[in-house]
Amino acid sequence: MNPFVYHNPTQLIFGRGQLSMLKEKAEQLGQTVLLVYGGGSIKRSGLYEKVVSLLQEAGCRVLELSGVEPNPRLSTVKKGIELCRQEGVNWILAVGGGSVIDAAKAVAVGVPYEGDVWDFYTRKALATEALPLGTILTLAATGSEMNRGSVVTNWDTKEKHGASTTFPAFSILDPENTFSVPRDQTIYGISDIMSHVFEQYFTHTPEVPLQTRFAESILKTVVENADRVLANPDDYDARANILYCGTMALNGTLPVGVETDWATHSIEHAVSAVYDIPHGGGLAIIFPKWMRYVYRENVARFVRFAVEVWNVDPSGKTDDEVALEGIAATEAFFARIGAPTRLADYEIDDQHLQLMAEKATPFGPIGSFKKLSSEDVAQILRMSL
Amino acid sequence: MNPFVYHNPTQLIFGRGQLSMLKEKAEQLGQTVLLVYGGGSIKRSGLYEKVVSLLQEAGCRVLELSGVEPNPRLSTVKKGIELCRQEGVNWILAVGGGSVIDAAKAVAVGVPYEGDVWDFYTRKALATEALPLGTILTLAATGSEMNRGSVVTNWDTKEKHGASTTFPAFSILDPENTFSVPRDQTIYGISDIMSHVFEQYFTHTPEVPLQTRFAESILKTVVENADRVLANPDDYDARANILYCGTMALNGTLPVGVETDWATHSIEHAVSAVYDIPHGGGLAIIFPKWMRYVYRENVARFVRFAVEVWNVDPSGKTDDEVALEGIAATEAFFARIGAPTRLADYEIDDQHLQLMAEKATPFGPIGSFKKLSSEDVAQILRMSL
Numbered sequence: 001m002n003p004f005v006y007h008n009p010t011q012l013i014f015g016r017g018q019l020s021m022l023k024e025k026a027e028q029l030g031q032t033v034l035l036v037y038g039g040g041s042i043k044r045s046g047l048y049e050k051v052v053s054l055l056q057e058a059g060c061r062v063l064e065l066s067g068v069e070p071n072p073r074l075s076t077v078k079k080g081i082e083l084c085r086q087e088g089v090n091w092i093l094a095v096g097g098g099s100v101i102d103a104a105k106a107v108a109v110g111v112p113y114e115g116d117v118w119d120f121y122t123r124k125a126l127a128t129e130a131l132p133l134g135t136i137l138t139l140a141a142t143g144s145e146m147n148r149g150s151v152v153t154n155w156d157t158k159e160k161h162g163a164s165t166t167f168p169a170f171s172i173l174d175p176e177n178t179f180s181v182p183r184d185q186t187i188y189g190i191s192d193i194m195s196h197v198f199e200q201y202f203t204h205t206p207e208v209p210l211q212t213r214f215a216e217s218i219l220k221t222v223v224e225n226a227d228r229v230l231a232n233p234d235d236y237d238a239r240a241n242i243l244y245c246g247t248m249a250l251n252g253t254l255p256v257g258v259e260t261d262w263a264t265h266s267i268e269h270a271v272s273a274v275y276d277i278p279h280g281g282g283l284a285i286i287f288p289k290w291m292r293y294v295y296r297e298n299v300a301r302f303v304r305f306a307v308e309v310w311n312v313d314p315s316g317k318t319d320d321e322v323a324l325e326g327i328a329a330t331e332a333f334f335a336r337i338g339a340p341t342r343l344a345d346y347e348i349d350d351q352h353l354q355l356m357a358e359k360a361t362p363f364g365p366i367g368s369f370k371k372l373s374s375e376d377v378a379q380i381l382r383m384s385l
Numbered sequence: 386m387n388p389f390v391y392h393n394p395t396q397l398i399f400g401r402g403q404l405s406m407l408k409e410k411a412e413q414l415g416q417t418v419l420l421v422y423g424g425g426s427i428k429r430s431g432l433y434e435k436v437v438s439l440l441q442e443a444g445c446r447v448l449e450l451s452g453v454e455p456n457p458r459l460s461t462v463k464k465g466i467e468l469c470r471q472e473g474v475n476w477i478l479a480v481g482g483g484s485v486i487d488a489a490k491a492v493a494v495g496v497p498y499e500g501d502v503w504d505f506y507t508r509k510a511l512a513t514e515a516l517p518l519g520t521i522l523t524l525a526a527t528g529s530e531m532n533r534g535s536v537v538t539n540w541d542t543k544e545k546h547g548a549s550t551t552f553p554a555f556s557i558l559d560p561e562n563t564f565s566v567p568r569d570q571t572i573y574g575i576s577d578i579m580s581h582v583f584e585q586y587f588t589h590t591p592e593v594p595l596q597t598r599f600a601e602s603i604l605k606t607v608v609e610n611a612d613r614v615l616a617n618p619d620d621y622d623a624r625a626n627i628l629y630c631g632t633m634a635l636n637g638t639l640p641v642g643v644e645t646d647w648a649t650h651s652i653e654h655a656v657s658a659v660y661d662i663p664h665g666g667g668l669a670i671i672f673p674k675w676m677r678y679v680y681r682e683n684v685a686r687f688v689r690f691a692v693e694v695w696n697v698d699p700s701g702k703t704d705d706e707v708a709l710e711g712i713a714a715t716e717a718f719f720a721r722i723g724a725p726t727r728l729a730d731y732e733i734d735d736q737h738l739q740l741m742a743e744k745a746t747p748f749g750p751i752g753s754f755k756k757l758s759s760e761d762v763a764q765i766l767r768m769s770l
Contacts, residue, residue, distance in 0.1 A: 003400025015388025213602030237592035
């Protein structure tokens, strides 16, 4: 286990009916709030009305930044920053999925920063100040509700980058708010959560048995609840289990003392930056190919993965066979729940393959399980076509 | 899964060499610090000198509250409160195990409180203010380094109670600081950690698969590292794994959305309040007897425990047999690592059995897996003689 520092001050408010706590939070955080949301699904579900009414009961003046995109855009973030500065906004409330929260985080750190907020994403500056941020999560996927990460896309430069921004002060997670998530978004969320775990599970760091078991626990719980939510989108317990897994997958618990990878996320960000495909869809396609490309770096880890997560019976098989059976089980799972399996599913061919490979490695080789050059990335993308 | 609120602001600073971060922390927290420690083992190990030197480098004036007892006493806490008030102490640094940290927490919340600090422990008042507290943990056991719990004993009334006090602002955990922990304390720590998990694992709350797997993960990791630390007390990785398990066992992660029990802790506190035996020793004795007394309330949970944690093969056996085999495996494990197995090991007979049963249930029945009256407690104590 490597030395580490863990700190996560976000208050997680989870379960049916917990939205009512918003009023008390609003009373503490200040009079003028910027409400950030996406394409209007929260209006159709009735959540928008409930939120606004609680904010008004708390005496808040409510400004809005709506229409945040699935891959949130820098231009939208800048609109939000401008609005906050003009109107003297005290705090921000994001209502939606990871994209909405990521955009809200960018606004929160952008307001007190004198330079260009994109500096945080290009590693030119580190965010140290932020407006207070609360979130109401409507989609189990990114884990953004309980971490300081934010991913934003700059369409002028076709770049999609992550930055360390600010922790939400609180996040309200009611599984009922995820009942209306469409089937494809539910699938992408499952793929996203599992991919987050993969990034932190495939490591060479020895002596991290608890972190390893926690990661496997999340994977097993997601797998056993995936069919349930897809068969019955209103299954409260199945939605709750997946929602909680999504938070635990990326709130800093898994990577403590562990060297993590994150190459596949960089590759997917490059694909999304060029083609604007859903993040979770891209991950479901690319991750099994990454696994095949790198598993020989630590076959034992992949053997463990196969046996613990996919119940592969290792008896009478070579380590290589067991490892490959685990990877095949991962692919089969994604296919079974209806996730895309090839870039061709999004009509992506090899036309911009080199461009994507370059975009995935803007600061040099990526990953740690196996360091990947742009040539390696091109190879993985070719396997994904 | 039940609705829940999770919030844990403690910064966990873990690993070899992390003590050096103390200087920066001290510079932030103020000039006058109360150093709280126990019987002097930190002087023998050299840790005391390192800590004082870092505090002095940070420009701190260092006052001391030493001699904190294994079951920390209210009288000691009051001495600390007095000292803080007289000397205008800005913050508190606890260096030691759970007892030292618990005493320091009591001092931290006692200083700004006008009434008697014992009020927090008798549920007459709730702590809302505290001096900032840092900890340097030297013993894997109580989890006090990352929660707001504190247990204090009042020897005037022979009562031992827990209270919700304050989270440490930071806790520094270097596994090397646990190398010198004596064999018996190491064993008690292991028993304490496992008992914390048991209290949160045996539940009737349905649909908590991730919490369940996390609990099993901690138990399996402690079990597989116990023999290693006992065979080689300087095994860094084994010490690190157990240390990290101790923190995760009681930092609020396991009980989210779960109805927990805690009856066995109440019973042990009653025994310790009358006989001043080591907490971990008492738990190793009482927990398996509690299991035998209650397992029929939810045999399926005990079957799962047997299979997942102790690798009991269930084939061809009744649920009752599998459950009992898991309980026997728990007893066998405690016996194997050298923990006490009967109250007689501490020369405790049935003389004060009724008194202890009454003291364990001062506010009425305890526990939730099975509600235990003082008669039930007496029965469990009788099984433990």
